[in-house]
Amino acid sequence: MDGSDHLAHERSKAQFDVEKMKIVWAGSLYAFQVSNRIARLVAGDPAFTKENRAVLSRRELFKNTLRKAAHAWKRITELGLSEEEASWLRFYVDELSYAYVHWGMFVPAIKGSGTEDQQNKWLPLATNMQIIGTYAQTELGHGSNVRGLETTANFDPKTDEFIIHSPTLTSSKWWPGGLGKIATHAVVYARLITDGQDHGVHGFIVQLRSLDDHLPLPGITVGDIGMKFGSGAFNSIDNGFVRFDHVHIPRNQMLMRVSQVTREGKYVHSIVPRQLVYGAMVYVRQIIVVDASIALSRAVCIAARYSAVRRQFGSENHEISGTGVETQVIDYKTQQSRLFPLLASAYAFRFVGEWLKWLYTDLTQKLEANDFSTLPEAHACTAGLKSLTTSAAADGIEECRKLCGGHGYLTSSGLPELYAVFVPACTYEGDNIVLLLQVARFLMKTISKLPSGGNYKLSGATAYIGHMEHYLIKYSCNVQKAEDWLKPNTILEAFEARAIRMCFACAQNLTKFADQSEGFSELSTDLVEAAIAHCQLIVVSKFIKKLQQNIEGNGVKQQLETLCYLYALHLIHKNSGDFLSTGSLNPKQASLANDQLRSLYAKVRPNVIGLVDAFNYSDHFLGSVLGCYDGNVYPKLYEEACKDPLNDSVVADAYGEYIQPLLNQQLLNARL
Amino acid sequence: MDGSDHLAHERSKAQFDVEKMKIVWAGSLYAFQVSNRIARLVAGDPAFTKENRAVLSRRELFKNTLRKAAHAWKRITELGLSEEEASWLRFYVDELSYAYVHWGMFVPAIKGSGTEDQQNKWLPLATNMQIIGTYAQTELGHGSNVRGLETTANFDPKTDEFIIHSPTLTSSKWWPGGLGKIATHAVVYARLITDGQDHGVHGFIVQLRSLDDHLPLPGITVGDIGMKFGSGAFNSIDNGFVRFDHVHIPRNQMLMRVSQVTREGKYVHSIVPRQLVYGAMVYVRQIIVVDASIALSRAVCIAARYSAVRRQFGSENHEISGTGVETQVIDYKTQQSRLFPLLASAYAFRFVGEWLKWLYTDLTQKLEANDFSTLPEAHACTAGLKSLTTSAAADGIEECRKLCGGHGYLTSSGLPELYAVFVPACTYEGDNIVLLLQVARFLMKTISKLPSGGNYKLSGATAYIGHMEHYLIKYSCNVQKAEDWLKPNTILEAFEARAIRMCFACAQNLTKFADQSEGFSELSTDLVEAAIAHCQLIVVSKFIKKLQQNIEGNGVKQQLETLCYLYALHLIHKNSGDFLSTGSLNPKQASLANDQLRSLYAKVRPNVIGLVDAFNYSDHFLGSVLGCYDGNVYPKLYEEACKDPLNDSVVADAYGEYIQPLLNQQLLNARL
Structure with missing residues (x-):
């Protein structure tokens, strides 16, 4: 490599303080410093190389991942890293292993659902990794419908044990990460049965493998479920199946924080409210929103840098001779109109993720004070935003790959694997369409409770629905020229009008059905669209809210403003059918939004490399020859080949x- | 396996003659019979098993593919298969190898661009596979801009040879399939230079490897470009790079049908028109449209069958007990509204592909009679439809995968590989966005030639543009109730109005720019949208035209009518912004289209398994445990795992x- 920075010219064009933007992106100076330090630690450790990952056979890949996971744990222990630092380290190692499920799902499940006694017993074992745990909920025949799980946990009063059993093939646990070959324990979700009575699904800690020789315990059939999308991606982890043949576990291995089975086999509830379970869902989903912003930003960083390096076609007079300098593909409007909205989306999702983190903290405090009032709205928010951001990020990553032309199809571009590893987020922790239907149900319930006519005070992200009368009757958009679109309130009102009108239309159409659930089913496609409109509004409004904060750094706020408008106006253009059919905009105004969008592209153009540099991703983490920091793409492509x-x-x-x-x-x- | 048909109940519901639909899908009884016979031949041959494909390392996978390709050629020779039958055999083997490029690109390049002498020399060698060829056009630094290729072919009058040379790293040929490890020869595209003068890009037959020991010839550096998207997919083929260091080839290895270099080094044109080259592009792209319909139909077949087997959630009273039968996921409107339009698209693309085949035949006859009048339109049609159908098919395959929930992410579902193997069609043979810009350029040219005011007679798929006055001034859609949308003319007019109004708006906006090429660049996003509107109209109109033919079989035509309306109305719903902003529809009419769409879903529902059975895909070809004919999904998933x-x-x-x-x-x- 020649050591020079092929993107230096692009970097010199940035009209803002990139270092300060890095802090905004990271969330705080502290977050920037920790993550930056750990990123360098990982990138500089040859044991964590990503080389050859794509060409390994399944067995080799799996073994290599186990090596990295062990090395990661060794370093975490040696360096005495805090839990936060350890989590950053796993993040930057960037290769899925049992450790992610152990720390991300098994440990939190015990913390969230175990009694104090249970926590005292199991957490030290788990946090020292003397046991490795997984989270076994989904079954071969049951995913979205958790209440339909078939695995049973039958209480046997004679022995004071539960008998965990898989009555059918479809009741096999299927998908848990780390289950196939590694986990020694699992939190298993099963129907609790006492004295023939079914109490629904509960969690149980079940040991799967011997701690002596790692062999599965009697009655347990366990294995890997096979290859998944991509060459690396989730193939580095042993998503597994397990079948139980009357496996006995002690009674105290039922997770009993919320409800218990007594020695006599009586099923009783504790004073801890059930709603805490929903709090856990809010937690997991807000993390996924952050993941979405990260995954998308990685793809955008790669596509932006490569688009600035790649040249294709040029001015007519250069074409024939082939000697003239061709145009950077990032200068084509078609490239900008696909890439820049994704750049803006990455920032938008980052900030809405930040807000969700606040929402979760706020919710937890309320739940602990037995205040459940904001739970339904917080639940709907995170469900909807998880759906919205993961769908948009997955599509966006693929779009970035296509923006890199043929070379984006090479594994060395990093993009195919990025897609393969991210896209299951559209399905796990709630299928994205099922989640939107939950949001829609919440919205319909909210509207149905409104007194007819007049405005009504609602809190949180649904507050605008309280202004129904204004939006259904009085509102009309006052945009008359393209610049009018550069006003936060104008944008906000247009999104609110569109969302409320779509919701209201659904609510009205629902009343035409005698059977509400039939109506909901029949209109479910419209309801999904209304839920999306609501969620897009939330993202836009939280981006605008972010801009009302004090943001340091020369030109930083201006850049974010541009991205905020860009994000909103591209949504208006893409969903103009909604805005026009609800009369929230007229065709002229939609067309002006499109004109303004074009101006915004021109504004972003000189700053684009700075804006992706602000993500502060190391070449190791990006794992892409097309996205390398120095832009020296072609020699690296050749070397990789x-x-x-x-x-x-x-x-x-x-x-x-x-x-x-x-x-x-x-x-x-x-x-x- | 239990041998019973888990989808028998679904099959019994079909309201049409599935066997007759198979013939419609195949195109003719003859096509059905040939393809069906070869499909069985391949499926029944254990040498062609797809087992384990995903878990092999790169080297093992590649070796296994070479084995299959050799076995395929052995069977073709043994059985004395015709060229058509051989091509079906390769199709059903369904694993990319050098053979596809040899037969699909190398042989046609010699047929299309070689003189009679050259054909007499090279074709027998190629068709006996005594040599294996590839097609080397794309370079590391040049894809879309073919005129910018850097490889040179310098004529040396002293030796009567061309000197093929790669002057830079970016001039390395990059991507040709079969090049990396296998091809002995290539058609290499290089800038022809005689006496210091650059005559632009021409094709040359260059031997790459020794026919004795397969070692690269002197001056040739050749290798594989590395792993690509997915675990199998294009990794079974050796897409390669090659660099030439002053490689000498005889003068008669320039492909000289259209232009020649004489012994004296004079560059002359033959009487064969250059336009024939565009004819070849039309040929390749119409094949890709057929590929798109096949790839999409495979995904739809898998998702439809699995959606009929998979059950999730149920009536309230069954949920808690877990014993009741849950609802088939295909009965959910959200599933239908995502799946059924893709089913309709598969049929729509099939028929527009059929029409393109006719168009190509018609064009060839005209070109041979020196009539070039229809070439620009035919070229724009195939470019646009290649773009439209491949983008929609790629997105559709991923949507089908998501419709299969978590299990769709398993390689055993067949869907991840189907996506990975198809999606490059969005990039190769013309990047989809670049192609749409070509269509837009053609449309703008067409409009600019119209005399102002009045109607004008245009031929082919642009005929409607001749009715500009009608559509710009007089037209208004007359839909007043949902059933009004079940009239072919109503649909056609709405699509024509939308397309023409979008095109006209672009043309008008272009006039505001002093510099046309700057205007074109500035408005390129709008132009792409107008081109899409034009292409969608073509697909709709050709589907409607298909229905005017005599179609045999009980209920077959009715099913196709339903699919045709479904296809058109789902496009209206998805692109309602276009229809509304151009005033081609009012909000009420768009909403009625949506209502009608829902009714059509209900009409398709009982026929959906019949409609995918009509594709006549064997379980071997589908390669999916979720899409297996008998629907016995769960035991097969377990077995594969x-x-x-x-x-x-x-x-x-x-x-x-x-x-x-x-x-x-x-x-x-x-x-x-």
Whole structure:
């Protein structure tokens, strides 16, 4: 490599303080410093190299991941890293292993659902990794419908034990990460049955493998569920299945914080409210929103840098000779109109994720004070935003890959794996469409409770619904020229009008059905669209809210303002059917939004490399030759290609067997 | 497996003659019979098993593909298959190898661009596979801009040879399939230079490897470009790079049908028109449209069958007990509204592909008679439809995967690989956005030639643009109730109005720019949207045209009518912003289209399994446990999982190295 920065010219064009933007992106100076320090630690450790990941066979890949996970834990222990630092380290290692499920799901499940006694017993074992845990909820035949799980936990009063059993093939636990080959324990969700009575699904700590020789315990059949999307991605982790054949566990391994089974086999509730379970869902989903912003920003960083390096076509007079300098593809409006909204989305999702973190903290405090009033709205918010951001991020990553042309299809671009590893977020922790239907149900309930006519005070992200009368009757958008679109209130009102009108139309159409659940089912597509409108409004409004904060750094706030408008106006353009059909805008105003959008692209253009540099991603973390910091793309592409195992020999392995006889017309006699 | 048909009940509901629909899908009884016979031949041959494809390392996968390709050629020779039958055989083997590029690009390039002498020399060698060829156009630094290719072919009058040379790293040929390890020859595109003068890009036959020992010839550096998206997909083929260091080839290896270099080094044109080159592009792209319909239909077949087997949630009274039968997910409107439009799209693309085939035949006849009048329109049509159908098919495959929930993410679902193998069609043979800009340019040119005011006679798919006055001034949609949307003319007019109004708005906005090319660049996003509107109109109109043919079979035509309306109305709903902003529809009419769409879903529902059975795909070809014909999904998922190499041992390979020391807290002393 030549050591020079091929993107230096682009960097010199930035009209803002990139270092200060890094802090805004990270959330705080402290967050920036911790993450930056750990990122360097990981990037500088050759044990964490990502080399060759794509060409390994499943077994080799899995083994290599176990090596990295062990090395990570060794470093965490050696360096005495805090839990936060350890979590950053796993993040930057960037290779899925049992450790993610152990720390991200098993430990929180015990913390959230275990009694104090249970926590005292299990948490030290888990946090020292003397046991490795997984979270076994989903079954072969049951995903979204948790209440339909088939695994049973039958209380046997004679032995004071639960008998965990898989009555059918479809009741096999299926998907838990780390389950297939590694986990020694699992929190297993099963129908609790006492004295023949079914009390619904509860969690149980079940040991799966011997701590001596790692063999599955009697009655337990466990294995890996096989290859998944992509060459690396989730194939580095052993998503597994397990079947239980009357496995006995002690009574005190039921997670009993909320409800218990007594020695006599009586099912009783504790004073701890059930609603805490929903608090846990809010927690997990707000993390996924942050994940979405990270995944999308990685893809955008790669596509932006490569688009600034890649040149294609040029002014007519250069074309024939081939000697003239061609145009950077990032200068094409078609490239900008696809890439820049994704850049803006990455920032938008980052800030709405920040807000959700606040929402979760606020909710937790309220729940602990037995105040459940904001729970339904917080639940709907996180469910909807998890759905919105993961769908948009997944699509956005693929769009970024396509924006890199043919080379984006190479694994060395980093983009195929980024997609493969992120896209299941659209399905896990709540299928995105199922979640939107939950949001819609909440919205319909909110509207149905409003007294007819007049305004009504609602709190949180649904406050605007209280202004129904204003939006249904009085509101009309006052945009008359393109610049009018650069007013936060104008944007906010348009989004509020559109959302409320779509919701109200659904609510009215629902009244035409005698059977509400039939109506809800029949209109579910419209309801999903209304829920999306509501969620987009939340993202826009939280971006605007962010801009009302004190933001340091030369030009930083101006850049964020541009991105905020860009995000909002691109949504208006993309969903103009909604805005027009509800009369929230007229065609002229929609067209002006589109004109303003074009001006915003021009504003972003000089700052685009600065805006992706602000993500502060190391080349190791990005894992992309197209997105490398110095932009020296072509030599790196060539170097990566040469590493493919097919290039280990000049003549292909199987030449003598399958090519030579063919070329020599001797195939008919060959044994194949 | 239990041998029963879990989808028998669904099949019994079909309201049409599925066997007759198979013939409509295949295009003719003859096409059905040939393809069906070869499909069975392949499915029944254990050498063509797809087992384990995903878990192989790159080298093993590649070797296995070479084995299959050799076996395929052996069977083709043994059975004396015709070229058409051989091509069906390769199609059903369904694993990319050098053979696809050899037959699909190398042979046609010689046929299309070689003189009669050249064809007499090279075609027998190629068709006997005594040589294996590839097609080397794209370079590391040049894809879309073919005129910017850097490789040179300098004529040396002293030796009567061309000197093929790669002057830069970016001039390395990059991407050609089969090039990396297998091809012995290539058609190489390079700038022809005679006496210092650059005549632009021409094709040359260059031998790459020795026919004795398969070693690269002197001056040639060749290799594989590395792993690509997915675990199998294009990794079975050796997309390669090659660099030329002053490689000499005889003068008669320039493909000289259209232009020649004489012994004296004079560059001359033959009487064969250059336009024939565009004819070849039309040929390749119409094939890709057919590919899109096939790829999408495979995904739809899998998702439809699995959605009929999968059950989730149920009536309230069953939920708690877990014993009641849950609802088939295909009965949810949200599932229908995502799946059924894709089913309709598969049929729509099939028929527009059929029409393009006719268009190509018609064009060829005209070109041979020196009539070039329809070429620009035919070129724009195929470019636009290639773009439209491949983008929609790629997105549709991913949507089908998501419709299968978590299990769709398993490689055994067949869907991840189907996506990974198809999606490059959005980029190769013309980047989809670049192609739409070409369509837009053609449309703007067409409009600019219209005399102002009045109607004008235009031919082909742009005929409607001749009715500009009608659509700009007089037209208004006359839909007043949902059923009004079930009239082909009403639909057609709405699509024509929308397309023409979008095109006209672009044309008007273009006039505001002094510099046309600046205007084109500035408005390129709008132009792309106008081009999409034009292309969607073509697909709709050709579907309608298909229905005017005589179509045999009980209920077959009715089903196709339903699908045609469904396709059109879902486009109206999805693009309602276009229809509303151009005033082609009012909000009420758009809403009625949506209502009608819901009714159509209900009409399709009982026929959906019949409609995917009509694709006549064998379980071997589908390669999906979720899409298997008998619907016995769960035992098959379990069986496939057990085959993963990770399950070869009960305790993981690396337990002793990386797990035991961790659990025993002995990691700090371990060597990792």
